Amino acid sequence: MDLKKLSSVDWIIGVAGGLLAIDLIALPWFDFGGYLGGSWSGVEYPDGFLEWLAVLIGLAMVAQVVLSKLTTVELPALGISWGKLKMIGGFAALALVALKFVLHLHPSYLGIGCWVGIVLAVALAYGGMMAAKEPTGTV
Numbered sequence: 001m002d003l004k005k006l007s008s009v010d011w012i013i014g015v016a017g018g019l020l021a022i023d024l025i026a027l028p029w030f031d032f033g034g035y036l037g038g039s040w041s042g043v044e045y046p047d048g049f050l051e052w053l054a055v056l057i058g059l060a061m062v063a064q065v066v067l068s069k070l071t072t073v074e075l076p077a078l079g080i081s082w083g084k085l086k087m088i089g090g091f092a093a094l095a096l097v098a099l100k101f102v103l104h105l106h107p108s109y110l111g112i113g114c115w116v117g118i119v120l121a122v123a124l125a126y127g128g129m130m131a132a133k134e135p136t137g138t139v
Contacts, residue, residue, distance in 0.1 A: 002070070009134060010065045012127035013086060017058035020093065020120040024051040027113030029100075054096040057089045058124055083131040090128025097121040 006014070029051075064082060067073045078085065097117055104110075 005069045006065070007134070009127055009130045010069055012123060013090075013131065014062050014065050016120050016123035016127055017062040020058045020097075020117060020124055021055045023113050023117045023120055024055050024097075027116060028111035029113040029117065050096045050100045054093040054121065057093040057096075061086055061089050061093075061124065061128070081132070083134050087125075087128040087132035090125035090131075094121040094125040 064075065064086070068075055068082065075082070098121070101110075101114060101118060
Protein backbone atom coordinates (compact mmCIF):
# COMPACT_ATOMS: atom_id res chain seq x y z
CA MET A 1 0.00 0.00 0.00
CA ASP A 2 1.79 3.08 -1.29
CA LEU A 3 0.28 6.19 0.30
CA LYS A 4 2.35 8.35 -2.05
CA LYS A 5 -0.21 7.56 -4.76
CA LEU A 6 -2.78 9.68 -2.94
CA SER A 7 -3.18 13.27 -4.05
CA SER A 8 -4.04 16.10 -1.68
CA VAL A 9 -7.66 15.83 -2.85
CA ASP A 10 -7.68 12.13 -1.99
CA TRP A 11 -6.37 12.96 1.48
CA ILE A 12 -9.07 15.59 1.99
CA ILE A 13 -11.80 13.16 0.97
CA GLY A 14 -10.33 10.30 2.99
CA VAL A 15 -9.79 12.24 6.19
CA ALA A 16 -13.00 14.29 6.01
CA GLY A 17 -15.14 11.27 5.05
CA GLY A 18 -13.70 9.06 7.77
CA LEU A 19 -13.86 11.70 10.49
CA LEU A 20 -17.39 12.71 9.47
CA ALA A 21 -18.51 9.10 9.95
CA ILE A 22 -16.89 9.01 13.39
CA ASP A 23 -18.38 12.39 14.28
CA LEU A 24 -21.91 11.44 13.26
CA ILE A 25 -21.76 8.11 15.07
CA ALA A 26 -19.82 8.95 18.23
CA LEU A 27 -19.77 12.65 19.09
CA PRO A 28 -22.71 14.31 20.84
CA TRP A 29 -24.72 16.42 18.41
CA PHE A 30 -27.31 17.40 20.92
CA ASP A 31 -26.44 18.18 24.53
CA PHE A 32 -29.48 18.59 26.72
CA GLY A 33 -27.53 18.73 29.97
CA GLY A 34 -29.97 18.41 32.83
CA TYR A 35 -33.04 19.02 30.69
CA LEU A 36 -33.53 15.54 29.24
CA GLY A 37 -30.75 13.62 30.90
CA GLY A 38 -27.61 13.69 28.80
CA SER A 39 -26.61 14.00 25.17
CA TRP A 40 -27.27 12.18 21.90
CA SER A 41 -25.07 11.60 18.92
CA GLY A 42 -26.58 12.48 15.56
CA VAL A 43 -27.52 8.92 14.63
CA GLU A 44 -29.23 8.26 17.97
CA TYR A 45 -31.63 11.14 17.48
CA PRO A 46 -35.14 10.12 16.35
CA ASP A 47 -34.56 11.26 12.75
CA GLY A 48 -30.99 9.97 12.57
CA PHE A 49 -31.54 8.55 9.08
CA LEU A 50 -30.14 11.80 7.67
CA GLU A 51 -26.84 11.11 9.40
CA TRP A 52 -26.78 7.48 8.33
CA LEU A 53 -27.15 8.58 4.72
CA ALA A 54 -24.32 11.10 5.17
CA VAL A 55 -22.16 8.40 6.83
CA LEU A 56 -22.79 6.00 3.95
CA ILE A 57 -21.98 8.65 1.34
CA GLY A 58 -18.76 9.66 3.13
CA LEU A 59 -17.63 6.06 3.57
CA ALA A 60 -18.45 5.28 -0.08
CA MET A 61 -16.27 8.21 -1.15
CA VAL A 62 -13.44 6.96 1.07
CA ALA A 63 -13.84 3.42 -0.29
CA GLN A 64 -13.67 4.68 -3.88
CA VAL A 65 -10.42 6.54 -3.15
CA VAL A 66 -8.89 3.52 -1.44
CA LEU A 67 -9.96 1.06 -4.14
CA SER A 68 -8.91 3.23 -7.06
CA LYS A 69 -5.61 4.50 -5.70
CA LEU A 70 -4.30 1.86 -3.31
CA THR A 71 -5.41 -1.41 -4.89
CA THR A 72 -5.42 -3.01 -8.33
CA VAL A 73 -9.23 -3.19 -8.43
CA GLU A 74 -10.74 -1.84 -11.64
CA LEU A 75 -13.83 0.22 -10.88
CA PRO A 76 -16.71 0.04 -13.37
CA ALA A 77 -17.34 2.61 -16.08
CA LEU A 78 -20.31 4.76 -15.14
CA GLY A 79 -20.72 7.26 -17.95
CA ILE A 80 -19.78 10.05 -15.53
CA SER A 81 -16.35 10.76 -14.13
CA TRP A 82 -15.60 9.57 -10.62
CA GLY A 83 -14.58 13.15 -9.81
CA LYS A 84 -18.03 14.46 -10.67
CA LEU A 85 -19.59 11.63 -8.71
CA LYS A 86 -17.45 12.58 -5.70
CA MET A 87 -18.60 16.18 -6.06
CA ILE A 88 -22.24 15.09 -6.07
CA GLY A 89 -21.62 12.85 -3.06
CA GLY A 90 -19.79 15.56 -1.13
CA PHE A 91 -22.54 18.09 -1.67
CA ALA A 92 -25.21 15.49 -0.87
CA ALA A 93 -23.51 14.74 2.46
CA LEU A 94 -23.24 18.46 3.17
CA ALA A 95 -26.92 18.95 2.34
CA LEU A 96 -27.93 16.13 4.69
CA VAL A 97 -25.85 17.52 7.55
CA ALA A 98 -27.12 21.04 6.88
CA LEU A 99 -30.70 19.79 6.81
CA LYS A 100 -30.19 18.08 10.15
CA PHE A 101 -28.77 21.32 11.54
CA VAL A 102 -31.68 23.42 10.23
CA LEU A 103 -34.32 20.99 11.48
CA HIS A 104 -32.98 21.23 15.02
CA LEU A 105 -31.74 24.79 15.12
CA HIS A 106 -31.69 25.66 18.76
CA PRO A 107 -28.12 26.72 19.59
CA SER A 108 -28.42 26.05 23.30
CA TYR A 109 -28.93 22.32 22.62
CA LEU A 110 -26.27 21.81 19.94
CA GLY A 111 -23.21 19.86 21.05
CA ILE A 112 -19.63 19.81 19.81
CA GLY A 113 -20.38 17.02 17.33
CA CYS A 114 -22.74 19.31 15.42
CA TRP A 115 -20.16 22.03 14.89
CA VAL A 116 -17.36 19.60 14.02
CA GLY A 117 -19.73 17.71 11.69
CA ILE A 118 -20.59 20.85 9.76
CA VAL A 119 -16.90 21.67 9.25
CA LEU A 120 -16.16 18.09 8.13
CA ALA A 121 -19.14 18.06 5.74
CA VAL A 122 -17.91 21.30 4.18
CA ALA A 123 -14.43 19.75 3.83
CA LEU A 124 -15.90 16.65 2.18
CA ALA A 125 -17.88 18.80 -0.27
CA TYR A 126 -14.74 20.83 -1.00
CA GLY A 127 -12.78 17.64 -1.64
CA GLY A 128 -15.49 16.43 -3.99
CA MET A 129 -15.51 19.75 -5.83
CA MET A 130 -11.73 19.64 -6.23
CA ALA A 131 -11.92 16.00 -7.42
CA ALA A 132 -14.34 17.08 -10.15
CA LYS A 133 -11.75 19.57 -11.38
CA GLU A 134 -8.99 16.96 -11.71
CA PRO A 135 -8.24 16.08 -15.35
CA THR A 136 -9.29 12.42 -15.38
CA GLY A 137 -12.03 12.15 -17.98
CA THR A 138 -14.96 9.78 -17.89
CA VAL A 139 -14.11 6.41 -16.36
